[in-house]
Amino acid sequence: MARYFPRVLPLLLFLRLSDLVRGNTDQADVSALNVMYSSLNSPPQLTGWSSSGGDPCGNNWKGIKCSGSSVTKITLSGLQLTGTMGYQLSSLISVTYFDLSKNNLNGDIPYQLPPNTTHLNLAGNALTGGIPYSVSQMNHLKYLNLASNQLSGQLTDMFGELSSLSLLDLSFNRFSGNLPNSFGSLSSLKTLNLQNNQLSGSVDVLATLSLENLNVQNNQFTGWIPNKLKSINNLKVGGNSWSTGKPPPGMVTARDNNNGKSHKSSIKDAKDNKVKKGKQHSDLKGAVIAVILIAVLVVALILLALVKRRSSGSSHYTDERLSHNRSFSPLADNKFTGLKDSSSSIDIKAIETSSMELKPPAAETQKTYNDNEFANKLNSRGSTDPVSLTIYALADLQAATGSFSSSHLLGQGNIGCVYKAKFNDGKVLAVKKIETSNLSGSCSYDFMEIVSGISRLHHSNIAELLGYCSSSGYQLLVYELQQNGSLHGFLHLSDDYSRPLTWDTRVRIALGTARAIEYLHEVCAPSVVHKNIKSSNILLDTELNPCLADCGLVIFFEDTSENLGPGYNAPECTKPSAYSMKSDVYSFGVVMLELLTGRKPYDSSKPKIEQSLVRWAASQLHDIDALAQMVDPALRGLYPPKSLSRFADVISLCIQPEPEFRPAMSEVVQSLVRCVQRTSIRKRMGRDRSTSRRSNDSNHGYY
Incomplete structure (x- = not known):
């Protein structure tokens, strides 16, 4: 045996070294667990x-x-772990079982969690904040x-997409407010x-x-318990403020919940009362049915008369109805924030009436559409309309711009x-x-097709084309002038006449811009990729209010690396063909x-180490202390911490290196709406904005 050992030893050493070099675990998983270990303060009990x-x-x-x-599978329950869970958990795409319960973890639950988890247990820690929105995308949970x-x-x-969820335990926390409809x-x-x-x-x-099994004890619930819940075997409802009066149909009261009387006893009492009153109810049935029949007959006669009267006046009503201007908020969905901006309106008279469903002309039928609903109506009808823009004479534009002199120059782009x-x-x-x-020699385009495409983009956060000129080799697009220049100018070229943007204003600018991109990506048909999202646009x-420029000009941006400039390009954009809507999401994350x-x-x-903003900031977005140090000093600490944390969560998702891990813009909008809610803005948008102004001759990166 000793004779063969010198020959075998090198082979064993080689196999061992090759194992160490190669490893058996996917590198993405290794990286995520490395970050997790450091975030947990490198505990010695995690052997290996x-x-x-x-x-x-x-x-x-x-x-x-x-x-x-x-x-x-990650099972680390009851190990007295401290710290946080790290910020790369979304890389653990094969993890289905994730249990860190019964430890001493603190801070917010990371926005990024293993996306395909079916079992998630974080109970018995000291976690703060709320439930991260990424949970809503965990369809297998x-x-x-x-x-x-x-x-x-x-x-x-x-909770609308969690149809597989069989157990949900949120007990012994500090959640407040109503139960969500989802x-x-x-x-x-x-x-x-x-x-x-x-x-x-x-x-x-x-x-x-x-x-x-349902336990809602020791909350502040009111009203009656639905009759449907009476069949639950294990029902606990004590410690609430249930109504004690006569319940409406389908409900049963929990009259004695505060003194420990079971819900089943309440149900029994309700059944007894029902039997006792059954006879009285049967006596009333005949009279009630008779009254109902008479009422139905009267209503039918009234409706018949109204139909006859309306037939003669319906034409006038249709014109008046369609000439009504409706407005929608460019910054926040009314159903989330109660905010409304009346500065933008769209003339419904321009929409064909043939496909609209007209309802009785009364206040109760009036509806305020959100951005997507309204834009969808416009887009579905506008795609075949001819271009309806002002055609400017070249001489008029030359006179208005001093023959395109440098004194009139607002900005210069690619x-x-x-x-x-x-x-x-x-x-x-x-x-x-x-x-x-x-332009590149390979860039072939029809200017009128471009004009036609831009003219059909209608959103209050998108620069709207007013007119054009195509004459004698000139190709000119005419837009409304935005007096305050660009976001780039406000953030990076401030002067003595400027005041820094407040936190509320920054969040609203992000939300308005996100709504514009959402409109391009998810409302327009076909979808529109912007390909030039940056603060100067x-x-x-x-x-x-933000207004996104350069929409509909994607054909000119053949070379995205030269177009966007350093810092905005997503990692996959090494060649133009790789650019996608998720690349727009990355660029928007950089703007945020x-x-x-x-x-x-x-x-x-x-x-x-700080020259590339994304590289410098990405690893710090989930570190509360580091995040506070990253905030623009111009804010002087005047921002809500929770809103800041949520804002950072959204950024972290948008700048993910892999496109498939970045959210759709509709998800970004929903998350930013919650940031607006965090700032507790309940007054009409515009009253608490920075009053910064720039002179009309400002040339800070326009378009």
Whole structure:
């Protein structure tokens, strides 16, 4: 044996070294667990774990189970762990079981969680904040236990896609407000524990569920318990403020819930009362039926008379109805914030009447559409309409711009310059002069097709085309002038006449811009990729409402790296064909970073480690202390911490290196709406805005 040992030893050493070099675990999983280990303060009880490298599957890290080279199960319950869970959990795409319960974890639940988890247990920690919105996308989730933490705030409407969820435990937290309507979509839910919170309102939304266990004790619920819930075997309702009067049909009261009397006793009492009163009810049935029949007959006669009267006047009504101007908010959905901006309106008279459903002309039928509903109506009817724009004479535009002189120059981009045009009637507009000499030789386009496409983009946060000119080699686009220049100018080229943007204004600028991109991506048919989203293309009106420029000009942006400039390009954009809507999302995330930090996307004057804004900021967005240090000093600490944290969460998702992990813009909008709610703005938009103004001759990066 000793004779063969010298020959075998090198082979064994080689195999061992090759194992160490190769490893058995996917690198994305290794990286996520490295970050998690550091965030948990590198606890010694996690044997085998490391803050850099390692092989969780090959070396049997404590609490880690694998299938092949992928981590599938993380079980770290009751290990006295401290710290947070890290910020790369979304990379653990194969994890289906995630249990960190009964530890001493603190801070907010990370926005990013293992996306395909079916069992998520974080109970028995000291976690704060709310339930991250990413939970709403975990379609395979069956078990969610967040009990016994310090979670607070209102439960948002985020449960609509969790149809597989069978257990939801939010007990022993500090949640408040009404139950969200999306609870009604939890079709597989069997166990719901909400006890010992501060929830209020009714529990009617639970009536459609097939629950087997329900505990709503020690909250602030009111009203009656739906009769449907009486069949639940394990029902606990004590410690609330249930109504004690006669319940409406389908309800039963919990009269003695405060003294411990069971709900089943209440149900029995209700049944006894029903039997006693049954005879009285039967005596009344005949009289009630007779009254109903008479009422129906009278209503039918009245309706017949109204129909005859309306037939002669319907034409006048239709014209009056369709000439009504409706407005929709460019910054926040009314149903979320109660905010409304009346500065933007769309003339419904321009929409064909043939496909509209007309209803009786009364106040009760009046409806305020949100951005998507309204834009969808416009888009569905406008796609075949001819272009209806002002055609400007070249001589008039030359006179208004001083023959496109430098004194009228507002800004310069890849495809041309923008000039201020002052007309004899006092009107001041912006004229974009497309320089064909600047375009790639391979760029072939029909100018009128471009004009037609832009003219059909109608959104209050998108620069609307007013007119055009195509004459003698000139190709000119005419827009409304935005007096406050661009967001880039406000953030990076401030002067003595400027005041810094407030936090509320920054959030609203982000939300308005997100709504514009959402409109392009998800409302327009076909979808429109912008491909040039940057702060210099976000214009600000006199009240600092955002207006996205360069929409519909994607054909000119063949080389995205030159177009966007350093810092805005998504990692996948090494060639134009790789650019997608998710690349727009990345660029928007960079703009949000500018709003958060006040820094440029790329700044060569900074230390090398800080020159790339995304690279510098990404790892700090979930660190509360580091985040506070990143905030634009111009804010002087005047911002709501919760809103700041949510804002950072959205940024983190948008700037994910992999496109598939970035959210759709509709999800970004929903998340930013919650940031607006966090700032507690309840007054009409525009009253609490920064009063910053720029002179009309400002040339800070326009268009």
